[in-house]
Amino acid sequence: MKYARDAKPSLLNEQTAQMLFETLPWIKNLTGKVVVIKYGGAAMVDAKLREDVMSDIVLLKIMGMRPVIVHGGGKAINEAFSHYDLPVEFKNGQRVTTPEAMDIVREVLGGKVNQELVAAINQHGNLAVGVSGSDAGTLIASTLDPELQRVGKIESVNVDYIERLIDGEYIPVIATIAKGEDGGFYNINADIAAGAIAGALRAHKVIFLTDVDGLYEDFSDKDSLISNLTMEECQGMLDRGEIDTGMIPKLNACIEAVKAGVFRAHIINGTTPHSLLLELLTDAGVGTVLHSSETAYEYDTHPHPLSTFAARLFENLDEVSKLQALS
Ligand SMILES: Nc1ncnc2c1ncn2[C@@H]1O[C@H](COP(=O)(O)OP(=O)(O)O)[C@@H](O)[C@H]1O
Ligand SMILES: CC(=O)N[C@@H](CCC(=O)OP(=O)(O)O)C(=O)O
DSSP states (O other): OTTOOOOOOOHHHHHHHHHHHHHHHHHHHHTTOEEEEEEOGGGOOOHHHHHHHHHHHHHHHHTTOEEEEEEOOHHHHHHHHHHTTOOOOEETTEEOBOHHHHHHHIIIIIIIIHHHHHHHHHTTSSOEEEEETTGGGSEEEEESOGGGBSBEEEEEEOHHHHHHHHHTTOEEEEEOEEEETTSSEEEOOHHHHHHHHHHHHTOSEEEEEESSSSOBSSTTOTTOBOSEEEHHHHHHHHHTTOOOTTHHHHHHHHHHHHHTTOSEEEEEETTSTTHHHHHHHSSSOSSEEEEOGGGOOGGGSSSOSSSOHHHHHHHOHHHHHHHHHHO
């Protein structure tokens, strides 16, 4: 019986089955929905982690979600700047980008990073299409602030083009370079781009994968992770100057997306293995969820008010269907 599988009941088997079962209402709820996933440079720690994150996205796609990836690559751009002896300078989380530096941003974001992510997905079949935001008017921008030079403010998103890719069952992988009405290229902060794209697509969710577990009330206190908040609460934190560095554009992007009608904006740790699956498919989730006060249904916020949906499912499938219908 060398090849027989151990079919003995065990606690581990029971827990695994329960966990798989817990995903059912979430998969049902997310099937057919557009989910914009922003993959930040801070979470692109190494090739293995990057490939694992892309594999999780393929799994979500196979489960019936319609993922759109918007990626950054700030760390890779910093490395390239240092190679070319260019100064790295940020203002409110946005990189000062001279026309010369813009050429490097295009090479790194639209070339290296984009192609690596596309290749990682396409190991599982030809699902991914690399898109530079400057293609087909995907992102049109104007100057944000003359001091930041080639940093853009998004004027429009070509929703039709992105939707055609999604409808064709592809996963668009978008590099955040925009075309300007002046004919030049613009560097767009990837958080801001993800928020704008999610809003324009009326996505169900936008998820930011970064290198921290979520938003902390006080970044120096690791026990102060916020599991859910409204956009008004989030705006208050920004107005009071409680947030700094890369979290500023991320929160602004969350607020813009939710204002545009996105149901939930999530911030999670992309360096934690399978955090995307845990956040999207389990009751407890792992990060921070931002929502409008009108859609703050208690059963979709973290921590979940029910101990586990799975336990309820076993007890009463009908009640779960009712909760699902409400969301
Ligand atoms: N209150 C806060 N909670 C969480 N992170 C914060 C907070 N304030 C500032 N940060 C910083 O924001 C960073 C994430 O932004 P960033 O480095 O730009 O990542 P990404 O490449 O994913 O966009 C965190 O690593 C952290 O240093
Ligand atoms: C204007 C601006 O700041 N653009 C960003 C674009 C990349 C990015 O946003 O990357 P992360 O998501 O890794 O931070 C930059 O040059 O770094």
